[in-house]
Amino acid sequence: MKKTLVSLAAASLIVTSAMAADKGIDIVTTGQAVVYYETGSDNGKGDTSLFNQDNSVANVGVQLNLNADLKNNFTFGSQITYLGTAGLNRNLVGDTGVKQLGGSAPVTQEFGASKTTDDLALTKIFIAKKIGNTTVKIGRQELPKSLSPLAFTEGWNVFKNTFESILIVNSDIPNTTIVGAAVGASTKSAGNGLSEMSNLGVVTSTGKTQVAGSAYMLTVQNKSIPMTAITASYYNLSKVDGQAGSLVPNSDIGADAVWVDVKVAGKDLPMGLKVGLQAGSIMPESKLDTVKFANTTAFGAKIGLKPIDALTLCLAYTSVDGDKSKHNVAIVNTGGIKTPLYTQMVYNQDAISLDANTFMIKGVYNTGDYGKIIAQYAATSAGEKNRLNRNGEKTDYSEFDLIYKVKAGGIQYFAAWVNRSWSKVNSTIDKEDNQNKIRVWARYNF
Structure with a gap:
């Protein structure tokens, strides 16, 4: 510095x-x-x-x-x-x-x-101003997933995306953090990326549509219960799907969303036990008789163990429902492409975010000076409204990630091999049902 x-x-x-x-x-x-x-x-x-x-x-x-x-x-x-x-x-x-x-x-x-x-x-x-236990931050900034699970900054790409936002954080209540935000636009973690500010987006079973109005968020995080952190968020999205060329042009449909996350962890728990529970719902309005949106509900649970100092294990499950008689909204970051779900891996966001049941197992081995080795596998059982269904058929998905991270000479290195498999061949493009990815990067912070 x-x-x-x-x-x-x-x-x-x-x-x-x-x-x-x-x-x-x-x-x-x-x-x-x-x-x-x-x-x-x-x-x-x-x-x-x-x-x-x-x-x-x-x-x-x-x-x-x-x-x-x-x-x-x-x-x-x-x-x-x-x-x-x-x-x-x-x-x-x-x-x-x-x-x-x-x-x-x-x-x-x-x-x-x-x-x-x-x-x-x-x-x-x-610009930020602190008044007592309240901080007000106005402008282009990052939003953490821990406090804004449906409009958050993603860190998987070269650089992180940011948001145009008014953010208010208050800690007057003991063991409690209250966050309010009005979010108007964001850069993107993919696609045009950092080149432009654009509307937030909502992913549906028929594609992605914009939030032409603002998104308002209220989050309360409380740590009064020993070893437990409870975070609850509420969002109101205005003018969803309300722009020309969308599924329902000029309809100004709104949507409410809630998300709750509970984490239990403590030194007194055996074998480094950690437990997480998450649940949420996106509830679009259905003003038009011709187009009906279903409420989308998601649930997740994970258990983490540390049997030895160098090894961490995790088992996770998530479920996102779907309604085959209506349009569905996926559980996806409105300012990016990833999900807040426990089973999020390197490339599986499209598979797990709608009408899907997913199991994931993960192991992290810390070698010390020689870095960390991460192996994780997830299998998704898809429903009729799943985003990855091919040729009009249910398409199950699996992914295996092998990741190596190490810091040497002040530089953070990352290398990953990702194997992706689909239960159906993609007949509309090149008939592939298996894919491999290799990603490497080096990052120097100063």
């Missing part, structure tokens, strides 16, 4: 010209540099071998955080992100092969020109 004294005349380029003054402030700079690569193969008809350029994606990125204490309990934060390929799209991966976009698509060999600012994004900019 470096601390640099910068005059407000210069800091105003980052903050705003309205904040300019003769006094100086301390700008604390932190950040990270990342190299990210993924390749894949499947058993379909096409040329889909591992490390083939057309089946591979890569990114090189640098992220700089600039934070300041503005006095009188005001703080400021900003984050500038460069996300490009550093030329890897000309040899290692395909011409436009990126995992995440920063400002625009990379320069291709055919169209060899772009602006030097095209790969830059302002991914954070906020």
Whole structure:
């Protein structure tokens, strides 16, 4: 971490010209540099071998955080992100092969020109004020999954997504944290990624639709019961599916959602026992006779054990219902693509988030200085409204992930092999029912 004294005349380029003054402030700079690569193969008809350029994606990125204490309990934060390929799209991966976009698509060999600012994004900019035990934070910021389970920042890609939000956090009540938020838009963890702010999204059994209005959240987290943390969240989404071209254009359908998570853990429990329970429901309005939405209810449970110091085991189960006579809403992060479900793995979000029963087993072995080895397997039994059903038939899904993490020389390394299998062949594309992915990245935090 470096601390640099910068005059407000210069800091105003980052903050705003309205904040300019003769006094100086301390700008604390932190950040990270990342190299990210993924390749894949499947058993379909096409040329889909591992490390083939057309089946591979890569990114090189640098992220700089600039934070300041503005006095009188005001703080400021900003984050500038460069996300490009550093030329890897000309040899290692395909011409436009990126995992995440920063400002625009990379320069291709055919169209060899772009602006030097095209790969830059302002991914954070906020002002925060603390008043007693209450903090108010306004602007572009991250939202943690632990306090916002249906609109949260995801960390699986090159860089994290952020939200345009007004966030209020209060801790006046003993052992209790109360969080309120109004969320209007977000960057994306996939697709166009950090290149644009866009509406939150709701995933349905017929595809994804936008939340054209705001999302309002209230979360209460209480730790009064020994060894137990209870978190309950309520959301109100306005103007769901209300934009032109959607399933129900201009219908302004709303939706309410609730999510409860209970975690039990403590040093006095045998073998490092940890227990988790989660349950929730998304309840869309059904104003129109022609289009009916069903309430979607989800449940999950997990048990963790630590039989020896180096080994951690976990067994989890989740169930998300479906209604074959109505449209269904999936249990998915409205600001990304992942789920808050205990059985979330590297690639299985589409399989587990709607009309699905999923079992997962996971083991983590910590070798100490040589890093962690993670092996996890999940099997999903799909219903008629499952998002991965192929050719109009129920399609069960399984996934095995083998992951290695280690930190050496101040750099965090990650390597994963993912095997995905479907019970039905995809006859509409290339008749594949098995897929392999290899993902590696290196991340240096400074």
